[in-house]
Amino acid sequence: xxxxxxxxxxxxxxxxxxxxxxxxxxxxxxxxxxxxxxxxxxxxxxxxxxxxxxxxxxxxxxxxxxxxxxxxxxxxxxxxxxxxxxxxxxxxxxxxxxxxxxxxxxxxxxxxxxxxxxxxxxxxxxxxxxxxxxxxxxxxxxxxxxxxxxxxxxxxxxxxxxxxxxxxxxxxxxxxxxxxxxxxxxxxxxxxxxxxxxxxxxxxxxxxxxxxxxxxxxxxxxxxxxxxxxxxxxxxxxxxxxxxxxxxxxxxxxxxxxxxxxxxxxxxxxxxxxxxxxxxxxxxxxxxxxxxxxxxxxxxxxxxxxxxxxxxxxxxxxxxxxxxxxxxxxxxxxxxxxxxxxxxxxxxx
Numbered sequence: 001x002x003x004x005x006x007x008x009x010x011x012x013x014x015x016x017x018x019x020x021x022x023x024x025x026x027x028x029x030x031x032x033x034x035x036x037x038x039x040x041x042x043x044x045x046x047x048x049x050x051x052x053x054x055x056x057x058x059x060x061x062x063x064x065x066x067x068x069x070x071x072x073x074x075x076x077x078x079x080x081x082x083x084x085x086x087x088x089x090x091x092x093x094x095x096x097x098x099x100x101x102x103x104x105x106x107x108x109x110x111x112x113x114x115x116x117x118x119x120x121x122x123x124x125x126x127x128x129x130x131x132x133x134x135x136x137x138x139x140x141x142x143x144x145x146x147x148x149x150x151x152x153x154x155x156x157x158x159x160x161x162x163x164x165x166x167x168x169x170x171x172x173x174x175x176x177x178x179x180x181x182x183x184x185x186x187x188x189x190x191x192x193x194x195x196x197x198x199x200x201x202x203x204x205x206x207x208x209x210x211x212x213x214x215x216x217x218x219x220x221x222x223x224x225x226x227x228x229x230x231x232x233x234x235x236x237x238x239x240x241x242x243x244x245x246x247x248x249x250x251x252x253x254x255x256x257x258x259x260x261x262x263x264x265x266x267x268x269x270x271x272x273x274x275x276x277x278x279x280x281x282x283x284x285x286x287x288x289x290x291x292x293x294x295x296x297x298x299x300x301x302x303x304x305x306x307x308x309x310x311x312x313x314x315x316x317x318x319x320x321x322x323x324x325x326x327x328x329x330x331x332x333x334x335x336x337x338x339x340x341x342x343x344x345x346x347x348x349x
Contacts, residue, residue, distance in 0.1 A: 046070070050139040056098050056132045056336065061174050064135065068182040071138045074145045075189035080218050082149050082191040083198070088116040090202055090314040092277030092297040093153065094137075096127025096165070099335035100301050100311065101136065107327045108313055112140050112147035118194050120277040120297065121153020121204035121236065124183075125164035126304055128338050131173055134166075134183060152190035153204040153277065154236040154253070157226045188223050192235055199320055201271050205278045206294075207257045208234030209246055214269050228253065239279055240288040240296075259289040266293050273322070275314060284312030284326045295322065302329035 044052075049059055049067055059067065089108050094101050109115045123137055124130035140148050154160060161167045161180070170180035194202040195214070210231040211217055220232050227233045237254025240262065241247065247256040262274060274294045281298040288294040301311035315323045 046142045050143055053136040053139045058131050064179050065182045067138055068186050070142050072186055072189050078191050080222055081193045081195050084149055084194050084196050086197050087317045090275050091119045092299040093122035095300045096124055096130030096133050097300050098129035098133045099330040103330050107325050112144040116147050118149045118202050121151050122155045124166040125155045130166045130169050149194045150190050156187035158184050192222050200273045202275045203235055205236045206238030206276055240294045262293045282309040284310045285324050
């Protein structure tokens with residue numbers, strides 16, 4: 001069965017836990033609302049690329065391909081489950097909402113030179129600026145490789161990006177598929193998960209009936225397109241649900257996993273929490289199951305520019321107690337909209 005990414009929300013609400021969304025972080029430098037291709041001379045370096053990317057401008061093709069190769073080299077050195085130390089801020093889906101990503105960094109306290117981040121995948125598709133969003137994240141990875149961890153989501157895929165917008169966006173902006181192909185090669189080397197202080201597992205989707213231990217994730221062959229079934233597929237496609245064990249997922253890929261499954265997995269692996277993304281949560285985050293052993297973090301506010309939801313990021317200090325920062329979408333008058341795209345959500349199916 002072909003996988004169908006429906007953008008389904010996580011129903012119900014369980015948002016107990018520490019929530020701190022009253023502070024007003026200092027503003028980041030203002031982002032222009034014009035966008036477009038950069039006037040960066042070919043041969044520029046990471047610092048120049050990063051300053052360009054922060055302005056919602058995409059790089060010349062040759063520079064973008066060089067950036068992809070550089071980031072790939074960093075990713076190749078990382079583990080399937082990349083270890084990360086606290087303090088760290090965990091972020092959910094972004095989906096090409098560039099201006100909301102800038103707001104995320106503002107709410108989070110700055111770029112990775114100031115704050116350690118984990119992003120749980122789905123950087124691209126559906127939003128207006130998938131290319132600029134992924135470019136910024138790659139520039140930050142190239143500049144601060146030990147301060148930002150990028151985990152693969154189900155949208156970091158050749159098949160899915162050809163349906164939900166990223167492929168078309170690259171074709172439109174570059175006139176060919178070369179940059180898209182280079183980005184897909186980067187996707188292939190993204191970590192499958194991250195683990196915080198050995199106690200909090202961060203993954204895009206969820207668990208798999210083929211995986212009982214973390215060591216089984218560590219030996220998955222990740223440098224490939226996401227398979228249609230199996231352990232790799234399940235990590236990026238599965239969802240928690242109000243069941244006991246396993247059920248077939250309506251997405252057509254991955255599984256629904258229940259309370260007993262999550263509890264046993266955490267016990268076997270010495271974990272206290274699984275942090276994941278993958279599902280829209282109107283309140284920005286949601287705990288699952290009796291003992292709140294799984295939490296969904298969603299970081300794309302007003303998803304697809306029409307859902308009206310808030311977003312969140314989850315900060316973990318040395319005590320590993322989650323602290324959620326909830327934020328709203330950037331107002332329309334402070335963001336750019338590509339011509340002909342205003343008010344449209346054609347990739348939200």
